[in-house]
Amino acid sequence: MNRLDNKVALITGGARGLGGAMAHKMAAAGAKVLITDLLEEAGAETAEAIQNAGGTAIFMRHDVTDEGQWAAAIALAVDKLGGLDILVNNAGIASDGTPLEHLSLEAWRKVIAVDLDSLFLGIKHAIPPMRERAGQWAGGGSIINISSIYGIVGSPGAASYHAAKGGVRLLTKAAALELAPAKIRVNSVHPGFIETDMVREGIRKMAGAGLGIGENEMKQELTNRHPIGRMGVPVDIANAVLFLASDDSAFMTGTEVVVDGGYTAQ
Numbered sequence: 525m526n527r528l529d530n531k532v533a534l535i536t537g538g539a540r541g542l543g544g545a546m547a548h549k550m551a552a553a554g555a556k557v558l559i560t561d562l563l564e565e566a567g568a569e570t571a572e573a574i575q576n577a578g579g580t581a582i583f584m585r586h587d588v589t590d591e592g593q594w595a596a597a598i599a600l601a602v603d604k605l606g607g608l609d610i611l612v613n614n615a616g617i618a619s620d621g622t623p624l625e626h627l628s629l630e631a632w633r634k635v636i637a638v639d640l641d642s643l644f645l646g647i648k649h650a651i652p653p654m655r656e657r658a659g660q661w662a663g664g665g666s667i668i669n670i671s672s673i674y675g676i677v678g679s680p681g682a683a684s685y686h687a688a689k690g691g692v693r694l695l696t697k698a699a700a701l702e703l704a705p706a707k708i709r710v711n712s713v714h715p716g717f718i719e720t721d722m723v724r725e726g727i728r729k730m731a732g733a734g735l736g737i738g739e740n741e742m743k744q745e746l747t748n749r750h751p752i753g754r755m756g757v758p759v760d761i762a763n764a765v766l767f768l769a770s771d772d773s774a775f776m777t778g779t780e781v782v783v784d785g786g787y788t789a790q
């Protein structure tokens with residue numbers, strides 16, 4: 525189950541957090557992995573840890589909002605690893621809690637650029653090399669877009685993030701329909717709250733916002749929103765992404781995989 529032997533995967537934002545866990549899982553399943561991120565030290569460390577465990581991984585600094593850097597990242601996957609079969613659009617940033625009424629256009633555009641525009645660029649540049657190799661796998665090529673439960677339901681203070689992640693959900697379906705004839709599958713993944721630096725930083729910020737709620741209370745309140753009784757851990761998401769990347773999900777395209785401990789079932 526879930527093998528990726530002889531496949532090449534590019535994972536954005538793969539230095540740490542969810543992307544780091546995905547890189548480890550995919551390499552352990554036999555994929556050759558290109559990790560890209562803005563964080564050079566953490567990215568190189570993640571690639572090294574994978575190599576030390578016997579896997580194949582390289583790191584490249586890559587700003588996902590820059591089209592030229594996308595072309596360079598895809599070229600590196602093709603030149604150094606032999607092609608491209610799997611793209612995980614994982615890099616992302618959170619919004620900063622500013623209510624809509626006070627949100628600047630600049631702050632809005634920053635989140636849309638990193639969390640939505642970048643996926644358009646990644647999909648566009650991945651198509652030619654994926655098209656070339658898709659026919660040789662039972663499951664074709666696989667593009668996995670990391671959205672969020674916040675791409676399905678709303679909340680106050682995060683309008684740009686919801687707009688971007690909701691956009692990812694339908695960009696995924698549109699791309700899936702365009703690319704099905706090329707045997708390239710496109711699916712989105714919607715995590716609940718997962719314990720990563722992004723969420724830890726968010727909890728710290730909210731606890732420091734003078735609302736009289738401490739970090740532990742904030743964490744408990746977020747935990748309580750998940751009927752399964754805990755927040756997620758990165759491997760919960762990496763397991764779902766691995767399945768979508770593998771030929772075991774060959775009949776899945778244009779769909780959304782919700783991994784949220786029951787958050788959105790309520």
Ligand SMILES: NC(=O)c1ccc[n+]([C@@H]2O[C@H](COP(=O)([O-])OP(=O)(O)OC[C@H]3O[C@@H](n4cnc5c(N)ncnc54)[C@H](O)[C@@H]3O)[C@@H](O)[C@H]2O)c1
Nearest residue numbers: 537541542561562587588614615616672715717718720722
């Ligand atoms: N943690 C959660 O609870 C959660 C829930 C739902 C969705 N997500 C999504 O999962 C993805 C990963 O989040 P995470 O929790 O691992 O966060 P994280 O902050 O730990 O990791 C995100 C990575 O993306 C990188 N990144 C940010 N901007 C970039 C850019 N312009 N170019 C290249 N890399 C960039 C960061 O350097 C970082 O390494 C994000 O898209 C996030 O929105 C996370």
